Amino acid sequence: MAIKRRKRKKMGIRKGPPSYPGHMKWVRGNECCVALHGSLCVGKMHAHHVKTKGAGGLDNQTVPLCGFHHGELHTIGRQSFDNKYSVNLTNLAEEYARVSPHRLKWEEE
Numbered sequence: 301m302a303i304k305r306r307k308r309k310k311m312g313i314r315k316g317p318p319s320y321p322g323h324m325k326w327v328r329g330n331e332c333c334v335a336l337h338g339s340l341c342v343g344k345m346h347a348h349h350v351k352t353k354g355a356g357g358l359d360n361q362t363v364p365l366c367g368f369h370h371g372e373l374h375t376i377g378r379q380s381f382d383n384k385y386s387v388n389l390t391n392l393a394e395e396y397a398r399v400s401p402h403r404l405k406w407e408e409e
Contacts (some may be wrong), residue, residue: 319359322405323362323405326402328346328364329345331364333387333389334366334369334385334387337386341368342368344367345365345366346367348373350393361394363393
C-alpha cells in the first residue's frame with residue numbers, strides 16, 4: 301500500500317519580478333551596443349541586465365553585449381565600462397525598451 305503525502309502550503313513565498321522572454325530574445329538578436337561605438341566584438345550575444353535604482357534588473361532593462369564585452373563589464377565594473385567605451389548603459393537600456401516590439405506586454409501589466 302502506497303502512502304500518500306500531503307502537500308505543504310507555500311509559506312510567504314513571493315512571486316519574482318515579471319520576465320519577458322520575447323524581449324530578451326529580441327535584445328540578444330541585436331548588435332553589441334559597444335560595437336556601435338567602433339569596438340571589435342567576440343562571442344555569443346548576451347542580454348545584460350542594467351541595474352537601476354529601485355529596479356533590480358528587470359528583463360525590460362537590458363542591453364545587448366557580446367560575450368567579450370559582457371565579461372569585461374563584470375570584471376572592471378559598470379562605471380569604468382561606461383567611461384572606457386563612452387556609453388551610458390542606463391540610457392541605452394531605456395532606448396531598447398522604448399523600441400522593443402514586445403514593450404506592449406509589460407505596458408499592459
